[in-house]
Amino acid sequence: MTLSSAAAPASDADLANAALINRYWSVRQLSAALCQPLEIEDYGVQSMADVSPPKWHLAHTTWFFETFLLRPYLETYLEFHPSYGYLFNSYYESVGDRHPRPQRGLLSRPTVADIYQYRAHVDEAMAKLLSRQADHPAVAELTALGLHHEQQHQELLLTDLKYNLAINPLRPAYRQDVAVVKCACPTPLEFVGFAGGLYTIGHQTTDFAFDNEGPAHPVYLQDFALANRLVTNGDYLEFMADKGYQTAAHWLAEGWAMVQSEGWQAPLYWEQRDGQWWMFTLGGLQPVNLLEPVAHLSYFEADAYAQWRGCRLPTEAEWEVATARLPVEGNLLTTDHLHPQPASGNRQLQQLYGDTWEWTQSAYLPYPRFRPAPGAVGEYNGKFMCNQMVLRGGSCVTPPGHIRPSYRNFFPPSARWQFSGLRLAKG
Known part of the structure; x- marks a missing residue:
């Protein structure tokens, strides 16, 4: 390859953009992976007002990207469903009304399949937005916020799910292959x-x-x-x-x-x-x-x-x-x-x-x-x-x-x- 035909080295901005895109997909895929052990019946359970069903966590984190990034910054974006803004807003008063938190577990519809289609719809649009994020300097910062927000909900998904499963008299396990570590050497408290x-x-x-x-x-x-x-x-x-x-x-x-x-x-x-x-x-x-x-x-x-x-x-x-x-x-x-x-x-x-x-x-x-x-x-x-x-x-x-x-x-x-x-x- 001659020098004139060699690809130009990636700029710092290009590398930062690529890193953000990779991080976006990594975080979004982890949320879905955490739900893989669930039965379909697990997705909608809400056993107290302070916890949310797994289905809601998947939808709310998607709503965040739709509301704070796609609607304001992607001119061609078409919302997935006109009522999802009401159903999956959590506490953002300035965004609008929302479904009562203690009643999230009463929503049999939208279905789990609907929510995964919603995530795919938003992910496709986010891929377009992130491919030209340089057009809007705020996009990278808001995307980073959205990803850390989703990581918070990954933790909440598991802690809420633990509470939901513990209420069940059968005491069902989230996963049967969770390792139990045995330690015979206590660490003295100092x-x-x-x-x-x-x-x-x-x-x-x-x-x-x-x-x-x-x-x-x-x-x-x-x-x-x-x-x-x-x-x-x-x-x-x-x-x-x-x-x-x-x-x-x-x-x-x-x-x-x-x-x-x-x-x-x-x-x-x-x-x-x-x-x-x-x-x-x-x-x-x-x-x-x-x-x-x-x-x-x-x-x-x-x-x-x-x-x-x-x-x-x-x-x-x-x-x-x-x-x-x-x-x-x-x-x-x-x-x-x-x-x-x-x-x-x-x-x-x-x-x-x-x-x-x-x-x-x-x-x-x-x-x-x-x-x-x-x-x-x-x-x-x-x-x-x-x-x-x-x-x-x-x-x-x-x-x-x-x-x-x-x-x-x-x-x-x-x-x-x-x-x-x-x-x-x-x-």
Whole structure:
């Protein structure tokens, strides 16, 4: 080949475009793959108001691309169905009315086949839009937001599905081939100290982050220490055996009211059979493994356990400072365990990413100088900054590439159906 006929090297913009297109297909295909083990009857079940049927998750993430990208930026786009905007909007007031959240499981139509056709229709149109994304500078940024949004729903799809299956008296497994890891070497709980001082937290790179992760800002911390691993099932059973759920002194007032009104006696998905504790997992009912991190705790339970141990939960600033320079790796979705795993290895701080989300004692509030984005996408995070607590670190069903040190998850303090656990702190 002569020099004149050789292909010109790809520009940085071309490489970025290609990477975004590849990422789009990878994320979209994973959502469908996560649904492959489902029976058709599983797609429409909604066992409480806070969870959504798998069919709805598949449709809502598709609606996001249709609403925020295709309608405004692809002139030739024809919507798939005129009522889908109403059915699959979640909470975007500025976009329009929406179907009531607690009634999502009552929608026998559109069918599962309809939803997969909807996804194919939108994917075809997105391929056209992304092939000429340079025409609209906002397209790449909004596509990245849409992909991280879909990754959030991939995690929600699995946690919601776990709740739906656990309600079934048959205790059916999502997958029969989920591996159960046996570990005979417990990791002693120790504390790792950190010096106080002035630190900067919040997102500080040009990579993607949600708006609630910034602006970066200084915080002053006193000396503190974090436990080297997550609290285990065995640790938590000691709290239960010491009448932790019967002792009001350990609990915040609202948490104690929840214990009494809801009859909490153990983490969600735990049940006793013939004097032994079992837990429901995505692989079905399994004996409680004492070395695995305890999961499916509310903030109230995590805080009560920490009080019982004479410790506390970390603040989100402490957690971020302690983890900022460590690799983002752990038992995340692609390890395919779909369940928290025992601590292992020699690193001082273990299980920082994956396994379970870690409750912090920090209320979910805006950082200094935070301003929501203009328009409907500004409703993504900012309007929930009330009556929620921050969790850090991701879980065993968090997709890799979605979590980072500055990531702020948030849930009401009574929420239990997520893979939520705790790490102790002192100081």
